[in-house]
């Protein structure tokens with residue numbers, strides 16, 4: 001019998017419906033554990049899920065402290081981020097030093113030779129690294145957040161763990177290879193294939209992967225490939241499978257090292273696989289489970305980027321505090337001019353909120369029994385977007401020096417403040433590990449999940465008339481109870497009094513969570529199945545939900561810090577919530593009153609070349 005094959009030509013002709021089907025098949029469909037954000041989109045503020053604020057495990061904290069102290073010292077004394085940026089490489093002694101510290105096995109369990117630390121302390125370590133050098137953070141994070149250790153820990157067999165985890169903990173560099181020239185946000189068009197050998201003992205891997213971080217130096221990587229399709233319920237279903245691939249095997253080749261706007265020191269490349277024989281023991285989790293594995297890995301994997309955002313924001317705050325005092329123009333330190341002060345005040349409040357979001361998500365991930373997929377997606381989206389705006393303001397406050405490189409500043413005798421590099425290094429955070437647009441769509445999909453479960457079959461052309469009648473009745477009954485209850489509530493003034501000055505903000509979150517649930521429902525009724533195409537509408541709903549989550553996280557964290565002797569935290573949370581409320585109001589105001597349709601029309605005309613006349617006058 002001939003071994004099954006995969007038609008790689010057919011894969012590049014993926015329709016929108018096929019792409020959606022692949023994404024849907026990879027979704028985690030069940031909500032078995034509670035989620036604060038899922039409840040929020042359903043109109044219920046469940047502060048009990050995040051307040052009192054969770055705290056790190058004490059035993060874990062005690063073990064983490066000496067490591068974090070040594071790491072901080074190593075970073076201060078041995079990592080020269082400007083040199084890494086200039087020479088476009090992380091010196092081997094830095095990589096070795098990190099290996100010696102155990103920084104390649106932070107979350108790998110002790111029994112496999114790792115440090116066995118929690119997500120929370122892993123994030124603290126990444127925050128330290130990121131605050132000094134983005135490229136070094138990318139090296140460690142591509143290895144541990146998305147590279148081999150995390151999916152192996154979650155889905156590997158005991159044999160796979162024994163074979164790889166001890167080496168990975170000692171510093172065997174790993175990578176994660178999903179992206180291809182035709183596969184960015186949408187994995188359905190994947191052209192890398194793996195077919196079983198006739199004896200079933202191995203798979204033969206062929207294809208090319210793009211932008212694989214650590215790819216040029218990794219010894220082992222998780223590679224996603226299309227495997228032969230399966231027929232499920234009479235329909236052919238595409239399969240994507242994850243493989244553990246060693247780069248020393250015949251047929252694995254680095255064909256190009258990529259060079260980017262920032263993160264100059266990363267070892268990112270194009271990898272080619274030509275008839276690579278992968279033993280069947282190196283399938284990770286199971287045939288056809290690759291995409292689900294990638295998405296599940298990313299649920300916690302993408303928590304590193306929110307932490308990097310905190311690091312960048314804190315570094316910026318330090319820079320503007322110093323410069324805002326030192327730089328005198330028009331007879332005053334620039335920080336005392338209202339326009340600059342407004343930026344600094346807002347930066348401080350937002351930095352507080354970014355840390356609240358990042359820490360809360362890491363602690364919830366460690367707690368277990370909690371579904372963090374929505375929280376993690378919001379943390380990635382929200383923190384990277386807000387930190388980008390903080391960095392932008394920092395460039396503005398530093399004026400011309402914000403645009404000048406650290407090396408140039410140093411050469412002419414000024415303090416080499418690397419704002420220009422921070423900006424270059426940070427920009428990619430809004431694109432990789434789920435771009436901002438894809439995160440919006442992911443959150444929106446999960447936010448409407450409850451409604452789709454109830455009423456979804458009404459929109460499904462494959463559901464027969466009889467079944468639809470039953471679903472319709474069930475839907476009417478469900479909404480007869482659900483909808484009025486999204487208006488009714490215990491009078492707000494009776495709630496949240498233990499939050500003192502912040503109570504009014506939580507009452508706002510409480511009211512607006514019901515408004516959010518109603519708005520989601522109204523949007524579904526108004527646009528029906530076309531809502532999926534109205535991304536700008538969905539994005540505003542997601543933005544409102546994200547702000548409400550950040551407000552709740554900031555209030556919970558402020559109360560914890562105030563109790564621990566940091567009452568100033570209340571002021572930060574208060575200012576953040578004031579700002580966030582305006583953004584929430586703005587998002588709600590534009591859900592149905594907006595310029596989306598004329599804007600889409602102009603975009604279509606631009607794409608069709610009707611406005612090419614506007615492009616004249618450029619050389």
Ligand SMILES: Cc1cc2nc3c(=O)[nH]c(=O)nc-3n(C[C@H](O)[C@H](O)[C@H](O)COP(=O)(O)OP(=O)(O)OC[C@H]3O[C@@H](n4cnc5c(N)ncnc54)[C@H](O)[C@@H]3O)c2cc1C
Nearest residue numbers: 176177178179183184185211212213431432433435437438
């Ligand atoms: C420095 C760097 C490191 C990377 N490291 C890795 C790695 O280690 N492993 C790996 O596998 N990949 C890696 N990547 C790839 C990265 O994950 C992708 O760049 C990312 O997934 C986006 O894919 P794309 O660039 O092809 O953009 P595309 O998917 O082509 O998207 C282009 C734009 O269109 C938007 N868009 C796409 N689809 C939609 C939609 N349905 N609705 C609305 N907007 C949409 C996107 O948000 C984006 O703005 C890396 C990339 C870079 C630059």
